[in-house]
Amino acid sequence: MSIKDKVPVTILTGFLGSGKTTLLNRILSEEHGKRIAVIENEYGEVGIDQGLVINADEEVFEMSNGCICCTVRGDLIRVLGNLMKRRDKFDYVLVETTGLADPGPVAQTFFMDEEISSEFTLDGIVTLVDAAHIDQQLGRSDESSEQVAFADVLVLNKTDLVSDDALDTLESRLRDMNRMTRIIRAENAKVPIETVLNLSAFDLDQILKRRPTFLEPEYPFEWTGVYNLDAGKYQLMLEEGPDPEMSLVALTNQGESEEELKDGAESSVRLYAEKTNTLEPGNTIPYGEHINLKLEDKGNKSFILNIEKPTKIGLFTQHTAEEFNMKVIKCDENKEIPFNTERFWQAEHEHDDEVGSIAIERFGDVDPEKLNTWMGRLLSEKGVDIFRTKGFISYSGNPRRIVFQGVHMLFTAQPDKEWGNEPRRNQLVFIGRNLNEKEMQEGFDKCLI
Amino acid sequence: MPDIEPFSPRGMFHEGWTAEVNDYAIACGWALKGKQFIVGDVAGGIFAFEGDTGKIIWKKENTHSGGLLTMAIHPEGEIFATSGQDGNVQICNCHEGKVIKTLDLGKCWVEHLKWSNDGLFLAIASSKKVYVFNEVGEEKWVSEDHPSTISAITWSNKNELATACYGRVTFFDIVNNKTNQKLEWQGSLVSMELSPDGDIVACGSQDNSVHFWRRSTGMDAEMTGYPGKPSHLSFDDSGKLLATSGSERITVWSFIGNGPEGTMPGELCHHTEPISSLAFSNKGMLVASGSRDGSVVASFLKNDGNGDPVGAAFAGDLVGAISWRPDDCALAAVNAKGVVNVWKFKVRTNLFSKGFK
Numbered sequence: 001m002s003i004k005d006k007v008p009v010t011i012l013t014g015f016l017g018s019g020k021t022t023l024l025n026r027i028l029s030e031e032h033g034k035r036i037a038v039i040e041n042e043y044g045e046v047g048i049d050q051g052l053v054i055n056a057d058e059e060v061f062e063m064s065n066g067c068i069c070c071t072v073r074g075d076l077i078r079v080l081g082n083l084m085k086r087r088d089k090f091d092y093v094l095v096e097t098t099g100l101a102d103p104g105p106v107a108q109t110f111f112m113d114e115e116i117s118s119e120f121t122l123d124g125i126v127t128l129v130d131a132a133h134i135d136q137q138l139g140r141s142d143e144s145s146e147q148v149a150f151a152d153v154l155v156l157n158k159t160d161l162v163s164d165d166a167l168d169t170l171e172s173r174l175r176d177m178n179r180m181t182r183i184i185r186a187e188n189a190k191v192p193i194e195t196v197l198n199l200s201a202f203d204l205d206q207i208l209k210r211r212p213t214f215l216e217p218e219y220p221f222e223w224t225g226v227y228n229l230d231a232g233k234y235q236l237m238l239e240e241g242p243d244p245e246m247s248l249v250a251l252t253n254q255g256e257s258e259e260e261l262k263d264g265a266e267s268s269v270r271l272y273a274e275k276t277n278t279l280e281p282g283n284t285i286p287y288g289e290h291i292n293l294k295l296e297d298k299g300n301k302s303f304i305l306n307i308e309k310p311t312k313i314g315l316f317t318q319h320t321a322e323e324f325n326m327k328v329i330k331c332d333e334n335k336e337i338p339f340n341t342e343r344f345w346q347a348e349h350e351h352d353d354e355v356g357s358i359a360i361e362r363f364g365d366v367d368p369e370k371l372n373t374w375m376g377r378l379l380s381e382k383g384v385d386i387f388r389t390k391g392f393i394s395y396s397g398n399p400r401r402i403v404f405q406g407v408h409m410l411f412t413a414q415p416d417k418e419w420g421n422e423p424r425r426n427q428l429v430f431i432g433r434n435l436n437e438k439e440m441q442e443g444f445d446k447c448l449i
Numbered sequence: 450m451p452d453i454e455p456f457s458p459r460g461m462f463h464e465g466w467t468a469e470v471n472d473y474a475i476a477c478g479w480a481l482k483g484k485q486f487i488v489g490d491v492a493g494g495i496f497a498f499e500g501d502t503g504k505i506i507w508k509k510e511n512t513h514s515g516g517l518l519t520m521a522i523h524p525e526g527e528i529f530a531t532s533g534q535d536g537n538v539q540i541c542n543c544h545e546g547k548v549i550k551t552l553d554l555g556k557c558w559v560e561h562l563k564w565s566n567d568g569l570f571l572a573i574a575s576s577k578k579v580y581v582f583n584e585v586g587e588e589k590w591v592s593e594d595h596p597s598t599i600s601a602i603t604w605s606n607k608n609e610l611a612t613a614c615y616g617r618v619t620f621f622d623i624v625n626n627k628t629n630q631k632l633e634w635q636g637s638l639v640s641m642e643l644s645p646d647g648d649i650v651a652c653g654s655q656d657n658s659v660h661f662w663r664r665s666t667g668m669d670a671e672m673t674g675y676p677g678k679p680s681h682l683s684f685d686d687s688g689k690l691l692a693t694s695g696s697e698r699i700t701v702w703s704f705i706g707n708g709p710e711g712t713m714p715g716e717l718c719h720h721t722e723p724i725s726s727l728a729f730s731n732k733g734m735l736v737a738s739g740s741r742d743g744s745v746v747a748s749f750l751k752n753d754g755n756g757d758p759v760g761a762a763f764a765g766d767l768v769g770a771i772s773w774r775p776d777d778c779a780l781a782a783v784n785a786k787g788v789v790n791v792w793k794f795k796v797r798t799n800l801f802s803k804g805f806k
Contacts, residue, residue: 055556055557057576059597059598061597061636063635063637063656065656070656072637072655074597074637074655075598077655078560078600082491082516082534085473085475085491086472086473113655114676114678114723115677
């Protein structure tokens with residue numbers, strides 16, 4: 001049976017009071033054309049208004065081998081096993097877990113049980129977060145950070161109870177914990193249904209389409225603009241922004257293809273690691289150096305760019321151009337030169353939580369055997385702490401890219417579409433607890449050819 | 450839909466009759482000493498057919514709101530019980546299908562029903578509790594909560610009931626309200642069968658293994674290596690052989706001598722997709738198997754668990770349940786599309802037809 005014939009299942013998790021039942025009712029009332037079966041583990045005070053609701057106590061079944069990755073949810077196997085006999089009666093399944101549910105066994109059930117995986121496909125894990133209380137909950141319980149870590153979509157609910165600043169801080173905290181997730185802000189669980197259903201969240205292509213930067217490493221800069229400039233004198237003009245200063249690297253001969261941008265980014269990362277040179281407004285910007293623009297003064301501040309012969313200039317800036325309304329102006333004509341290409345980068349953040357994500361991106365091919373050995377060892381040693389793995393790999397000699405999916409120690413590697421003319425590269429994201437980024441990157445690098 | 454081509458009955462299977470019910474057929478059984486065949490579908494339809502011809506005798510629909518979960522025909526064959534997602538059990542008579550008694554056990558699904566061999570008791574499992582009622586529907590005994598939802602029940606003798614759930618099998622003396630024995634093992638037990646003498650307990654487990662216990666010695670053993678979970682188990686009437694599902698092959702363990710520990714099981718490879726139903730004949734070493742591919746095969750087994758197919762037929766779609774007629778001269782199979790097939794089962798030559806109908 002192909003994935004298209006399987007019934008999609010969405011898991012709704014979140015602490016008690018985060019708004020799971022409200023979201024459930026919203027889905028049921030807005031998707032009245034769809035026949036949705038609901039499996040409910042949490043018997044809340046808010047009832048569910050629909051026919052096919054099955055109440056089941058959460059039953060976590062560990063296996064005699066003691067492996068947490070083999071742990072499954074007996075209640076889901078039982079109820080779905082019965083539902084699949086009536087599959088013409090419904091075309092979607094929603095599972096509302098209890099607030100304290102560990103999403104691992106729920107997800108594993110769809111990989112581990114052959115009868116279930118032959119009829120159902122896990123479409124996505126949606127975690128509701130009570131914006132007013134999640135900060136405390138994250139500190140107090142492992143379950144809530146695991147629910148955040150497993151989520152394909154995080155609904156930041158009850159935003160009306162929290163200030164915008166606090167929401168921004170919270171969002172970046174959640175983003176640090178899970179960089180694969182999509183965060184949606186909502187009041188009263190009011191979210192567009194298409195953002196929570198039919199995500200094919202376990203389908204990497206879909207994720208990449210939606211969030212092309214999800215697999216990226218973090219950079220010390222957020223933005224790059226490439227400007228096509230003739231010889232002459234230019235002003236880099238900035239207004240007031242969020243910071244009294246901003247770091248920048250300007251590169252000449254900057255190409256615009258994705259690969260050239262990444263090369264530029266790699267050089268800039270190295271330059272950013274060097275000591276910075278502070279420039280006052282009116283100073284000339286040197287090329288290929290880490291500089292720091294002083295932006296304390298009110299109003300417009302400008303810096304000089306001298307171009308000797310026509311070239312493409314790449315500006316790798318700590319913040320986005322928009323934040324300072326940054327413009328490049330040709331001095332003699334007093335004309336603004338727009339950028340040819342812009343590129344946003346995943347900016348670096350401080351990591352406070354134990355739960356976080358690690359991304360590895362490398363061009364080139366890997367040796368399948370070495371990779372298997374490394375992944376096998378990594379997952380057997382750290383599988384308990386690695387919640388989810390996603391990514392794709394370029395095996396040497398294989399014309400197709402290999403897609404990886406994993407929940408704890410379980411992982412699948414399947415050949416996907418052909419590489420064609422695309423540059424061959426590898427992207428992997430691990431979400432887990434206390435992961436050692438450097439060690440994992442070094443381990444991966446040893447698998448490269 | 451199955452990938453295999455339809456084929457006509459071959460070997461000892463002969464054309465019998467076919468009929469249809471409204472939905473995915475999940476339960477079936479012979480009543481009135483083989484004169485009647487009753488089928489239950491997942492939507493709660495119950496249909497009674499004439500055993501020889503397939504003519505419909507009576508039918509009723511929507512017996513359990515939310516759907517039917519299981520059915521058990523009384524050993525005398527005059528009454529039967531059904532249960533469903535509505536938390537109810539209905540005891541009905543076979544002649545007209547009329548409800549004699551409805552038992553309301555609450556909101557939880559009632560997933561397992563078993564009559565005791567002498568027919569005096571009906572055991573009912575609903576969620577974490579098991580209840581025992583008598584033939585007229587009076588409650589005689591109820592268990593405490595089990596650690597998880599009960600996954601299988603079976604009678605070991607006339608007063609002793611066995612239950613399986615996550616982590617253990619428990620034997621209850623339901624007349625004296627005593628727990629006779631607890632067999633513990635950390636694993637999710639998904640199926641259970643007892644040998645006819647009640648000594649060997651076999652359970653299929655979620656971790657793709659079969660676990661055995663011998664009650665008399667307390668010895669236990671684990672048989673691993675199944676590709677899938679063994680949801681279907683069947684002992685032959687002598688208790689020598691245990692057939693198990695868990696893949697497209699049937700794995701047969703022989704308890705003769707010191708086995709099955711340390712022995713190689715018999716393997717029957719007749720199907721292209723996993724086994725979805727399994728039943729030994731009422732007498733003798735014939736095992737019938739139905740598969741997700743829609744094929745039904747009967748195999749004659751030797752003492753070591755290996756054997757040869759003696760007949761095969763095509764049921765059209767995933768085989769939901771199979772049932773030998775009490776005299777073993779016919780085999781019924783019901784499928785996921787609601788099609789009922791009953792084949793006569795006899796040797797192909799007239800010379801040896803003695804003893805077969």
